[in-house]
Structure formats: C-alpha cells, structure tokens
Amino acid sequence: MARPERATKARVPLSKERILRAAVALADRDGFESLTMRKLAQELGAGAMSLYHYVPNKDELLDGMIDIVFSEIDLPPTDVDWRTAMRQRAISTREVLNRHRWANGLMESRTQPGPASFRLHDSVLGCLREAGFSIQMTVHAYSVQDSYIYGFALQEKSLPFETPEESAKVAEVMVRQFLANDYPYLAEVVAGHVAKVGYDFRSEFEYGLDLILDALEKRRDTG
Amino acid sequence: MARPERATKARVPLSKERILRAAVALADRDGFESLTMRKLAQELGAGAMSLYHYVPNKDELLDGMIDIVFSEIDLPPTDVDWRTAMRQRAISTREVLNRHRWANGLMESRTQPGPASFRLHDSVLGCLREAGFSIQMTVHAYSVQDSYIYGFALQEKSLPFETPEESAKVAEVMVRQFLANDYPYLAEVVAGHVAKVGYDFRSEFEYGLDLILDALEKRRDTG
DNA sequence: ACCTGAACACCGTTCAAGT
DNA sequence: ACCTGAACACCGTTCAAGT
DSSP, rough: OOOOOOSSSSOOOOOOHHHHHHHHHHHHHHHHHGGOOOHHHHTTTSSSSGGGOOOOSSSHHHHHHHHHHHHHHOOOSSSOHHHHHHHHHHHHHHHHHHTTTGGTTTTTTTTOOHHHHHHHHHHHHHHHHHTTTTTTHHHHHHHHHHHHHHHHHHHHSSOOOHOOOHHHHHHHHHHHHHTTOOOOHHHIIIIIIHHHOOOOOHHHHHHHHHHHHHHHHHHTTTT | SSSSSOOOSSOOOOOOHHHHHHHHHHHHHHHHHGGGGGHHHTTTSOGGGGGGGGGGGGGHHHHHHHHHHHHOOOOOSSSSHHHHHHHHHOOOOOHHHHTGGGGGTTTTOOOOOOOOHHHHHHHHHHHHHHHHHHHHHHHHHHHHHHHHHHHHHHHHHHOOOOOOHHHHHHHHHHHHHHHHHHOOOHHHHHIIIIIOOOOOHHHHHHHHHHHEEEEEEEEHTTT
C-alpha cells in the first residue's frame, strides 16, 4: 500500500530528506572523501544534477547532514539531577560522534547551525540554569564539557586501534620504536599501560568526564 | 654572499623543507581548500610536477606540514612545577592552533606522526611522570588535557567572531533569533553574558584549563 | 640530477534543454 | 514540475620526456 514500486526499479521520488539520509549513510560507509555529488546521486539512482533541485550546493548538503547527526544525540533528561543528565548527554554525544566519524571536525565549524543543533544547545544550557548555575558559570560549564567531549572524540578517531586487545598488540611494536628513537617516557607509558592492559576508550572518556563534572559541582555556587 | 640570486628571478632550488614551509604559509593565508599542488608549485615559481620529487603525494605533504605545526609548540619547561609547565604548554598549543587553524582537525588524525609530535608527547609525559604521577594517572592526565585543548581550539575556530567587541555585536542579532524560535535558554545566556561583556576566548580557555589542572592535582596521589 | 608538459580520471557546478 | 547531459574550470597524479 505505502510506497508502490513501479516495475523492477524502485521509483521513489527524490527529496531533501532522502538525499540527506543517503549522504550520511554514504559518508558512514565509505568515508568523507568518498562523498561526492556524483556518487551520492548514483546511490540514489539519479543523475548528479538532480540533487541540485533539493540542495543548493555541497556546503548546504553538509549543513543538513550535520544537523541529522545532532538530532541523534539524546537531549539531557529533565527528570534527574544535572550531573546525571550531563553525564548521559556527554556519553550519547560521544557515541554519535563515533557512529559518524566524518562529522567530528565539522560539527562545531558549520556557519549555519540547524534546528537540532539549537535544540540540543538550548536543552543543555537549560539543564545547567535550572540546576542553579549562574549565567557566567553556565557558560564555563558548557565550554569545558563540550571542549572535552569533542576533543576526546577527535583523538579517539585517530588512534590506530579500536579495541583494548588491538591496542595491546599495536603497543608492543610502538614501544620498540620509541626506545630506538629516544622517547623514554612514551616507551614507558605505552609499555607500562597500553601494552599491559590495552587502552579502553570508554573508561578513559568517563574518567575525564567525571573529573570535570566533579570540579563543576564544587564550583557551582562559587562562580 | 649567501644564496646568490641569478638574474631578476630568484633561482632558489626546491627542497622538501622549502616546499613544506610554503605549504604552511599558503594554508595560513588562503585557507585549507586553497592548498592545491598546482597553487603551491606556482607559489614557489615551479611546475606542479616538480613537487613530486620531494614529496611522494599530497598526504605526505600534509604529514610534513603538521609536524612543522607541532614543532612550533613550546615544550613544557623542566625548571618549574608540573602545573606551571602544563599550563604553559597548553597555552602555547592553543596559540599555535590559532595561528594555523587549518591544522586543527588534522593534528591528531595523521597516521604518520613526525619527530616534533613525538618529542612533544614525550616531554609532556615526562613532565607528569617526574612530578610523581603514576603511569595510570599520567595517561588520564594526558588524555583530559589534550582532549580539552584540542576541543577548545576546535570550537574557537568556528565561532563567528574574533574579539569580545565583535562577539557583543553578533550576540544581539542572535538573541532576537533565539527568542523568535523558542530557544529561551540560548537567548538568556547570550543576552545575559555574551551580549553584555563579550566573549573572551583567552579567559574562557584558562578557566577550563585551571579547573582541570586543579582536579588533576587533587587526584595525583589517589589514582 | 632536476625539472616539466600533456594527459587521465576525477571533482563541483552552470546552463540550456528534455519529459 | 521534475529531472538531466554536455561542458567548464578545476583537482591529484602518471608517464614519458626534456635540460
């Protein structure tokens, strides 16, 4: 009933929504440099120029894609204390950033933020204000948290391993390199930590996150 | 005596060093998308293909450029306490990142870090280890600091103003937009803070930095 | 040894046209 | 209204050749 398919080729009409979703999926699957107007159109079974009826240019395509990514981040819940709410939102942000690694450097550098971005920002600020943070302290709290979250995801993206097991393996090779090149502390830290237990991104992320939230809690009333 | 110039056109021979320096200068001046092999060659008064005798491809050109950026970051001084040393290094990193905005997303995502990157990493780890941080705590301390520094610089890069005066001006327009679109907290925070005093990146950066360093100091011995 | 032009397989986007 | 192919001004890079 819904969406009748004519003949063998599905003839779903194009739409901005459909184009944006396909663009996100393509970037997720093949990486950011693989996202070209031509390939995207092909993915949709259309000519390259058809896209330009829904999106003025590639830059605004990116704006739309980024706002989809923002929309996937859970808003901070309003029925728990601010610390729990901020913690959950931070963890959700990191998850989404890992799901869409190409988005990482672009999220905060778009000149045209979309509605999902505004809604999230507004909710986070609201959470802090309602918890009794002064306006000044809200700005501080927001800045530290987001710098940390996006910065962590940025470094995480680049490390040459995904799991603790992998990291332990890679680490042994690195240690030899470091020792041979006179980087004693790099060798020591990698040998004594990463190579032994592996590097667990999730727990590392939460360590720093809790450190920051603890510190914010203490400063909430002092400004 | 040094570097005799033949005729009117300087005939300085190409070299990897010279190419990398010119590439950094070009990206600084005209932005990252303006950095093409063709334009870079032109900047050096050479044919595009000449570059390939010194750099195997554009990707390795970027690796070299990034390591130049790393080399500009001051190593943490060894004759002061760790907190002062880390603070100075963080401030120097932010300065360098602002000088080379194009580098920001790339610094930690290169697959082939260069010697300047290793040297800096080694020095920072050394600073923490010598200050009595356990290996485990050194990893934590390193991760929080760098996530914060790079994340802050990332957001700073994208904000649509450079000085507190500019920010105050932009803020007034934004507040009207936020109120019209039902983002009450965004409106409140921007009106009550940014529009009033302007947003000062340097002091915002140092607020978060000190918050993190304070927290690390307290945890140094507890792990 | 050091440099280079022509050429190839790509880009994003304009324009004038198809149904 | 919705879609498109040819064409333009770009890319990075290969290759075969110049001095």
